[in-house]
Amino acid sequence: MEETVEELQALRHRASELLLMEEWKASINLYDQFISMCRSRVSTATTHPDPDSDEVAKTKRSLCLAFCNRAEAQFRLGEYSHALDDCERGLELESAHFKTLLCKGKILLHLHRYSRALDCFNHALELHRCTGNSGPLSEFMDRSRKLEVQSRTGNFDLTEWVLSGFQGKTPELAEYIGPVQIKESENGGRGLFATKNVEAGTLLLVTEALGVGRAILPETGDDSIGSAHLAMWKDFVEKILDASAKCKRTLGLIYALSTGEDDRDLEVPEMNLFRPDAEDLFFRDEKPHTGRILKILDVNSLIEHSVSANVLGKNSEYRGVGLWVLPSFINHACNPNARRLHVGDHVLVHTSRDVKAGEEISFAYFDVLLPLKKRRGTAETQWGFCCNCRRCRFEEGIFRNEEMNEIGERFESGSDMGEVTVRLEELMKKRMMKGTEKGYLRASFWAAFSGVIASERLMRRVGRRIPGVEAVVENVAEATGADDRLLKLFMDGGSKKNNGRIETEGALSKLAKGVFGKVMKKQAMRTLCLNV
Numbered sequence: 001m002e003e004t005v006e007e008l009q010a011l012r013h014r015a016s017e018l019l020l021m022e023e024w025k026a027s028i029n030l031y032d033q034f035i036s037m038c039r040s041r042v043s044t045a046t047t048h049p050d051p052d053s054d055e056v057a058k059t060k061r062s063l064c065l066a067f068c069n070r071a072e073a074q075f076r077l078g079e080y081s082h083a084l085d086d087c088e089r090g091l092e093l094e095s096a097h098f099k100t101l102l103c104k105g106k107i108l109l110h111l112h113r114y115s116r117a118l119d120c121f122n123h124a125l126e127l128h129r130c131t132g133n134s135g136p137l138s139e140f141m142d143r144s145r146k147l148e149v150q151s152r153t154g155n156f157d158l159t160e161w162v163l164s165g166f167q168g169k170t171p172e173l174a175e176y177i178g179p180v181q182i183k184e185s186e187n188g189g190r191g192l193f194a195t196k197n198v199e200a201g202t203l204l205l206v207t208e209a210l211g212v213g214r215a216i217l218p219e220t221g222d223d224s225i226g227s228a229h230l231a232m233w234k235d236f237v238e239k240i241l242d243a244s245a246k247c248k249r250t251l252g253l254i255y256a257l258s259t260g261e262d263d264r265d266l267e268v269p270e271m272n273l274f275r276p277d278a279e280d281l282f283f284r285d286e287k288p289h290t291g292r293i294l295k296i297l298d299v300n301s302l303i304e305h306s307v308s309a310n311v312l313g314k315n316s317e318y319r320g321v322g323l324w325v326l327p328s329f330i331n332h333a334c335n336p337n338a339r340r341l342h343v344g345d346h347v348l349v350h351t352s353r354d355v356k357a358g359e360e361i362s363f364a365y366f367d368v369l370l371p372l373k374k375r376r377g378t379a380e381t382q383w384g385f386c387c388n389c390r391r392c393r394f395e396e397g398i399f400r401n402e403e404m405n406e407i408g409e410r411f412e413s414g415s416d417m418g419e420v421t422v423r424l425e426e427l428m429k430k431r432m433m434k435g436t437e438k439g440y441l442r443a444s445f446w447a448a449f450s451g452v453i454a455s456e457r458l459m460r461r462v463g464r465r466i467p468g469v470e471a472v473v474e475n476v477a478e479a480t481g482a483d484d485r486l487l488k489l490f491m492d493g494g495s496k497k498n499n500g501r502i503e504t505e506g507a508l509s510k511l512a513k514g515v516f517g518k519v520m521k522k523q524a525m526r527t528l529c530l531n532v
């Protein structure tokens with residue numbers, strides 16, 4: 001029995017009411033019914049003697065609007081593929097439907113497909129010129145243009161936000177892939193590599209998390225910290241499982257990551273896979289497997305507050321864990337050359353020292369301003385691998401030397417750091433070590449150097465027999481990358497000499513760029529430096 005026009009109208013009315021009430025699922029259910037009824041009316045009418053009658057045209061218009069509204073509800077539920085399909089169906093019925101073009105553009109913008117979003121908005125703008133109905137179009141167009149330029153050029157600027165003390169909305173950031181590519185790494189698995197020579201602070205990539213879990217951790221009570229952590233992880237895992245069930249692209253990207261089980265013979269994915277414009281054809285229709293996804297999260301999730309990262313705009317009690325796909329290809333090295341800035345759900349990865357074309361990009365997964373033995377212990381117990389980076393190989397050889405071992409033991413016992421630093425400097429001189437090698441060892445004995453430099457008494461005793469603070473910091477940063485602690489020591493030492501005036505030129509500027517990246521102008525960098 002065919003339903004009456006009144007019944008159809010009532011159904012449409014109720015569906016759109018639910019949409020306004022943001023009852024997305026309920027609204028989708030009613031639109032499902034409405035769409036199937038309209039479709040059968042249209043197909044009956046096409047066999048009718050007058051398929052172009054007013055009645056059929058009216059039903060098609062209603063159908064187009066229904067597809068558009070269902071797309072909006074699906075978009076709000078994160079079902080992006082379905083939402084885009086509905087926009088397409090709507091536009092097949094009426095290619096110049098302003099609301100559907102706007103909705104499609106909005107979804108594409110959310111999926112970081114800036115140029116395609118702009119095409120939709122431009123088409124909608126032409127219609128607006130005829131109808132005068134622009135709505136939020138100009139704002140969407142401005143955002144798409146800005147993000148398209150950022151994504152193409154890598155020109156990001158956080159100056160205003162930093163100088164405002166992180167007030168207002170977190171800046172909107174585009175997806176960006178800079179001079180990097182994935183290749184096989186010496187570690188056995190895959191890694192990210194620089195495709196050209198770049199200076200410290202160069203932006204390598206910007207990407208939004210597939211999911212983030214956050215919690216404000218209470219200041220006291222271990223139990224409560226434990227339960228807040230657990231809640232944060234649970235929230236994170238649920239978001240990732242939900243996103244991978246709803247979108248084949250998300251699942252495909254997650255499945256490109258290592259489960260940590262066998263790093264040999266892992267496929268090296270094409271860089272195009274990670275560009276937001278990657279065609280959906282790249283991604284197979286697969287069912288998400290919870291066990292596999294959990295293993296991937298275990299190996300690849302990043303904690304926002306970590307040694308190789310700075311989190312902007314959140315107080316220090318805030319904690320976050322997330323999955324950012326391309327950064328997940330970055331291996332650990334004890335002479336790392338990259339750091340992260342976390343801004344909202346985005347991560348910006350930049351070089352923390354100068355990097356040569358072909359060099360592997362690396363993070364410090366854990367504190368590397370420690371001696372070899374301690375680093376080995378952490379890599380094995382917390383990460384389950386044995387690091388074989390250039391610094392580890394060098395230090396393994398050098399610690400076979402008896403004198404070196406003795407210095408190491410003295411350092412570990414915590415006695416007389418002044419003597420440790422002097423003996424190390426003498427040994428490095430005697431063995432005519434190169435700059436980078438000295439940097440590796442000074443990084444290993446960092447606690448001794450920083451302790452001596454910070455102590456007026458020790459500096460009076462041994463200060464003339466070790467290099468000055470700037471020389472030590474610069475050398476360690478060149479060998480193992482810039483780090484907040486290096487920056488702080490440089491600032492404290494430097495500002496004492498400069499009567500508190502902070503120079504942002506030369507060595508300090510390079511160090512600051514290595515820590516925060518070249519994504520802000522001098523004044524903002526200075527503000528951040530004062531707070532390290």
Ligand SMILES: C[S@@+](CC[C@H](N)C(=O)[O-])C[C@H]1O[C@@H](n2cnc3c(N)ncnc32)[C@H](O)[C@@H]1O
Nearest residue numbers: 187189190258299300328329330331332385387
């Ligand atoms: C986030 S993934 C890095 C990308 C991974 N190599 C891949 O092919 O997908 C982390 C895993 O990479 C491996 N890995 C990272 N740094 C390493 C290193 N320095 N030495 C050996 N294995 C390392 C470990 O298996 C670790 O669990």
